[in-house]
Structures are given as C-alpha cells and as structure tokens.
Amino acid sequence: MPGPSTTLSARYGLTPVYPCGTTGDLFLFEHMTPTTGTFAWNQSYQIGAGWQGRVIAGPSGWMFSITTTGELRLLHYNGSGWDDLNGSQYLVLGQGWNYTAANTRNRISVDEDGVIYTLDAAGNLKAHYFNFTTKQWAVQGALLDTGLTQYNAIVATSRGVVYARNAAGAMYRYYIDFWTGATATWVKPVSTVTTGWQNLKNLSSVGGETFYAVNQNNGNLVWYGYNPVTKVWKNNKIIGNGWNNEQDVVVQSNACSRFPWETACNSFGMQDGGAVITRLNQVKKN
Template structure:
C-alpha cells in the first residue's frame, strides 16, 4: 500500500470516529490474536517513564486505562521483556540492567532497583543498529551488519558470546524482532520485509518477503507479538497494525492513541499469541 493511499484512508477514518470503523473483507480473513491487556511503556526525551495499558490491542480499538508515571532517569535504551520486566542500557555505558515492576513500585535486588546482567551492549546502540529482546533472547545488530542472538535461561547466559544467525542487516534503517522468530525489517525507502528464522534447524524459513510500503515516515515501530505492530507518527499519533499473510483492515492503520510526540514506545514482543505461523 502506498503512503499516499494509507494516509488518505487514515484521514478519512479520523474524520469520522476510529471506533466506528467497519472492517473490510480482508480484515475478516486475518485471524485475531489473543493479547489481553498490553503494557506499553513510554520513554520521554527527558528520561521520564510512563506506563500505558492498552485494552484494545486485539482489534485495534482506542481503549486505555489511565497513564501512570513510574520513574525518571531512563535516558538510554529501554527494552521490555516478559511480564513487567524492563531492561535498560544507560546512555554512555554498555551496562545491561534488569528491572521488575510489581504494579506499585520497582522490586529491589540487594537494595538496588536493578541488577546488572551484562556489559558491552552499547555496540548495539545508535543509528543503524538494533538492540531488542523477545522473552529472554536478546537480539543485536552492530555496525558490521551481523545479527546476533544472546540467550538467557534461569538467570544465566547460555551463550555469552552470542550466536550470529545473519549478516548484511545494516542495509535496513529499522529491524523489529517479534515472537515466533519473526523479524520485520524496514529500509530507507519505507519498504517493509518479513523474515522468519528456525532456531531448531538453524536456517531462515522466510527471507526478504516484501509485505508493504510507506513505512519510512514513522518515528518508532514496535511489535507486541503475533503480528501486532504499533507505530508512532511525527505528529504524535499511535497507530495499530496486524499482519498475518496480509494486513488486517486492508492495511489501513487503526488510530489507537495520540500525544506520543517525543515519546518512544516500548512493548514486550511476546504479549500477543498465538503467533500466526
């Protein structure tokens, strides 16, 4: 779908009301994932951290609980793991920290609000690089273009040096890993590609499958798993997409939020399931 078509359609949707949007025939062919309540974390440029609970993640409805401020000083790279676990690489360091939110406050580790579980992860921070987590698997793409996976089990690294599963990934502006070992890759022209890896066979099952155009204007794209993607626009809109061998609502985004100017959205890529394989 071309950018002009997508944004013209979105404008028409917003001119009515997002909640009154009627699904097309194509939407009915895309199976609905199970997401429950999706925790979206918002990191402001000042380092202030907020928690947003999206109640309409399965269909792309504009339904939320009230935003809650949960911390300051989050200047750096923030990742969301399983449950209420966050990982953080502070600016100017390669230290990988683990935090856990219990719903009211941050749990403590020997008196501190976090525990350090790794070092040297700054190699994956910066323009053209990727640092992400799916469950307890950390995905990094450095300036060489190598795609490397680090895995943890029972609070221990199972492959401290990481495993290279791909090369040449520096050609993409943005890479968004998801559950089901899917990777959504976006180039400088706004093209979206799907990759899928099989860690058991140690081979790629899907490579460079072109699935859309017009993704070059977003300030941020994150996956909640099972083909559910959130994207933020330059004017602060939060949009919802769902992909499964085709796009829900014929690729027309669902407007699910606003006020995301200067806010980086962070979400666990393991929330929605089952993954439409």
C-alpha cells in the same frame, strides 16, 4: 510444538505501553484492545525516573535499560513496583551495548520469549538470551545472518520473528521455523511484507506479529498486525495521538501471542527456555 495459530490472543486483555521522555521519566499506559487496534485506553501512571538512554520492554514485566555509557540493565515491574533482584533494583548484564544514539537505537529489539536481537553497522544480526529464571546468559552473540547493511531498523515480535526495515520504508520478515521439521531453520524473506514505514519511529511489538509505532510527522500512535498463517496485513490503525515528544515508546513483548500460553515466558521466568536455547543454537552461524 505446533506453528503459529491464525488466532491472536491477549493474555491479560490489555497491553502495557511504556513511554519515556527525554528527562528519563517512565510511564505505564494500558491499551485495552491490542488484538484489534482501536482507540481504547485505561489508566496511566508514572512508574520510574532516571531512564535516560534506551528503554526496551521484554516479556511479562521484564524491562531492559541501556544507560548512556552502554551498560545493559535488567529490571522487573510487578504491577505495583520494582522487584528486588539480588539486593538491587536492577541487574547489570553487560557493558558495551551502544544502542542509545539516533543511528543505533532502532537496531535492538526483544521478542515474545525475551530474546534480544541486535543488528550492527556491518549488517550482522545476532541473538542474545538471558534466562530470567537462572539469572545467567544462556546464549550470547548467536549470529543469525550477515550482510544486512540495507536495513536501518529491526523489530522482533513473535517467537524467533524479526522484521527489518530499509531506508525506503519496506519491511522484510525473517524467522526461525521450529515447527516444520526436526531441526529449526532460519528462513529469509523473498519479498517485502509491507511498505511505507519510512516515517515511523519507536517500532515495538506486543508479540503475535502485532506492532506499535509513532508517526514522526504527526505524533500519532499507530497499530499494525500481520497474520502469518493467512498472510493478511492490517495497516495503520490510529490508537493514540500526541506521542511525538517521547524518546522511547515500547510495549510488553508478550502481551499477545499466536502460541500456547502455557509455554510462554511469565513474570517468574521462562517456561520453555530450553527450547528457545535449542533452536537458537540450531540456526546460529557461529
């Protein structure tokens, strides 16, 4: 497969943004300019209740919910309602996913392919891949890196790309290179990509190395973008305000991409899940 393109595209021309308050009410807002980051919104409406804990948006309507007891659940929103998954509105994927506390909720994120990344207190960065088509775990706890104790937050974005933030607000870019050679390699950063992120919360990505976050000082919803080909960073475009009271603000993780859409995850499941599994197994340390 070729590497990321310099062109960022939006599959449906918009991004679903999911704010969730402390009462557990989940809403869907449609941001209309995810590739350029302007203040342009369409309709919004409530799509759920009872989402106390941690809300994480995956690709193509797939959503993860972590309860306050650490139960990881998978759901799928089809645009008008929640799909039936084996006789229930959700599948229970596991227990012990303790990412609801203030000091852990920014240590979990999902990329374009639906790969879940976690960073534990010991600095271990791991990848987990649940295949939406087979309804089975394909990769669990793949250890990608160790000793990353300097970071307090991660945000996954493009395929195999994970940004990590330190206490000073500097962002570092880690990624899986699966296009240069015959075998995928794990690439570590040699310097920061950007700085000044210490006051941002609710870090999330629509894919294609495009980010949404809330400024905790003023409640502005802001947009950032990075072009990995030209290495150009677009900083801090304000696309909304009044978002400071939400417990979670997450965005569909593959609304945008720099890779061909025919290989991307869709609402029915994985398109090249085998390739995702292969590259994770090639770079893992365990």
